[in-house]
Amino acid sequence: MMSTKLTPPLLALAVLSSCATARAQSGIETEGPSSAAVEQLVRQQAARIQALEARLAEIESSLAGTPVRAADAAGHPPMSAPDAAALVSRLDRLEAAQPAVPKVQWAKGAPEFSSADGKAKFHPRGRFFVDASSTGGSSTASRNLSGTEISSARLGAEGNYGRLGYVLEADFAGDAVSWKSAYGAFEHRLFGIPAEFSIGLRLNDRGMDGASGVSNTPFQSRNVVGAIIIPQHGASDLGVMQRLQGEGWHAALHVSGDGPDEPGSGNGALAYTLRGHWNPVRTERTTIHLGGWGFREQIRGTARAVRGAAIGGTFNDNLRIAPGRVADADRSEALGLELAAFSGPAWVQGEWGARRLHGGEPGERGTFIHRAHALGAGWFLGEARPAYSARSGTWGRVKVGTPVSEGGSGAWELKTRYESADYADLPGGGRGSAWTVGTNWYLNNWSRLMLDTVRWRARQPAGRYAGDDRGYTVNMRFQVSF
Numbered sequence: 001m002m003s004t005k006l007t008p009p010l011l012a013l014a015v016l017s018s019c020a021t022a023r024a025q026s027g028i029e030t031e032g033p034s035s036a037a038v039e040q041l042v043r044q045q046a047a048r049i050q051a052l053e054a055r056l057a058e059i060e061s062s063l064a065g066t067p068v069r070a071a072d073a074a075g076h077p078p079m080s081a082p083d084a085a086a087l088v089s090r091l092d093r094l095e096a097a098q099p100a101v102p103k104v105q106w107a108k109g110a111p112e113f114s115s116a117d118g119k120a121k122f123h124p125r126g127r128f129f130v131d132a133s134s135t136g137g138s139s140t141a142s143r144n145l146s147g148t149e150i151s152s153a154r155l156g157a158e159g160n161y162g163r164l165g166y167v168l169e170a171d172f173a174g175d176a177v178s179w180k181s182a183y184g185a186f187e188h189r190l191f192g193i194p195a196e197f198s199i200g201l202r203l204n205d206r207g208m209d210g211a212s213g214v215s216n217t218p219f220q221s222r223n224v225v226g227a228i229i230i231p232q233h234g235a236s237d238l239g240v241m242q243r244l245q246g247e248g249w250h251a252a253l254h255v256s257g258d259g260p261d262e263p264g265s266g267n268g269a270l271a272y273t274l275r276g277h278w279n280p281v282r283t284e285r286t287t288i289h290l291g292g293w294g295f296r297e298q299i300r301g302t303a304r305a306v307r308g309a310a311i312g313g314t315f316n317d318n319l320r321i322a323p324g325r326v327a328d329a330d331r332s333e334a335l336g337l338e339l340a341a342f343s344g345p346a347w348v349q350g351e352w353g354a355r356r357l358h359g360g361e362p363g364e365r366g367t368f369i370h371r372a373h374a375l376g377a378g379w380f381l382g383e384a385r386p387a388y389s390a391r392s393g394t395w396g397r398v399k400v401g402t403p404v405s406e407g408g409s410g411a412w413e414l415k416t417r418y419e420s421a422d423y424a425d426l427p428g429g430g431r432g433s434a435w436t437v438g439t440n441w442y443l444n445n446w447s448r449l450m451l452d453t454v455r456w457r458a459r460q461p462a463g464r465y466a467g468d469d470r471g472y473t474v475n476m477r478f479q480v481s482f
């Protein structure tokens with residue numbers, strides 16, 4: 001039987017001949033290389049194909065145990081059958097070992113190490129904030145301050161093995177070292193619902209801003225609800241937390257005491273915090289957030305029970321609204337409400353909170369209430385959207401579609417917020433409010449530049465800054481968080 005297989009040179013000549021015939025029949029003249037040059041190029045390509053076919057046939061014959069050819073036209077030495085078999089064995093071993101090789105990812109700005117089966121993970125955590133601030137317009141010269149600072153330099157680690165996880169973080173800023181997170185967590189099911197139980201020091205679950213890390217909030221500081229409607233021992237406390245997490249809802253109970261550095265010379269404080277959120281609307285484009293929280297605490301020790309409001313940012317301490325003082329406060333209760341909506345590139349958020357303290361001078365004991373509320377909105381430009389965690393009802397990490405680190409333009413966010421703090425019911429307490437407008441430039445998923453311009457107003461009944469005062473503050477920040 002006659003073979004129908006054409007050798008590469010004959011095939012090339014046949015293609016060249018047919019192309020020439022077709023061009024002649026069409027009567028079209030084209031500019032370009034001569035037919036002789038094209039024929040030479042085709043012959044060279046055909047020779048290369050022939051050499052590769054010879055090499056492949058040599059390897060196949062070696063694996064089959066048949067005699068091996070001599071070196072091919074390209075000069076490659078022949079491969080013996082034992083060498084070919086050893087090569088195949090080596091490839092088999094590499095393929096078999098590949099599933100057991102640990103994996104490393106860099107998507108979060110730092111390496112994340114994980115086992116081949118995905119059960120064990122570990123990655124370093126950290127952040128640093130470099131801030132600049134300038135205040136003017138105040139009628140009191142000591143309030144018109146400008147300066148720079150590293151407001152946060154945090155290092156830590158996070159990991160898990162199966163359902164058991166841990167977080168450890170310390171902050172190196174403000175001429176002091178303080179623990180921010182140090183807890184272990186165990187994922188399980190409670191009443192058939194996914195749940196998490198944790199023990200140790202962690203951020204308490206208290207409002208959308210209050211339960212979010214400052215690395216994720218749209219503004220450089222939490223709103224006044226998250227900042228001042230707070231237990232005596234602060235935003236992070238040592239205790240146990242049980243969370244239930246469903247599709248678009250969660251509920252958490254936190255029983256906590258003092259921080260890790262409290263002296264052992266007396267009884268510690270004790271607080272019970274309860275929070276929940278629900279997403280009645282949750283589509284690919286639109287999400288509605290409803291939430292509420294409250295806490296009840298026993299106040300002990302000599303630490304102040306109320307914190308002042310940093311109405312113009314965290315740098316200028318002279319702008320803090322005086323919270324007043326309740327003598328011999330022994331307990332407090334608080335309540336907060338949350339509402340937020342996310343639609344495409346836009347978001348709107350509102351929070352309200354109030355705290356009632358019990359105390360006072362002997363013979364004048366009573367209840368004293370301070371309140372706060374905030375309303376904010378934002379709009380994203382570019383390939384990014386507001387980041388929201390439906391699992392915990394908190395702000396998440398913005399994902400940038402075209403990072404600057406990859407030659408893109410990043411993403412821009414325009415934002416505004418109004419907030420108010422009222423301590424007038426407390427002895428010596430003041431009032432304050434602020435309008436903030438600004439922008440965030442997200443360079444990538446883990447770094448951003450922030451600009452907040454604040455127009456503030458403060459009213460104090462007495463003291464160094466007594467009276468009604470107004471001014472403006474410009475705050476800038478460069479942030480890296482991983």
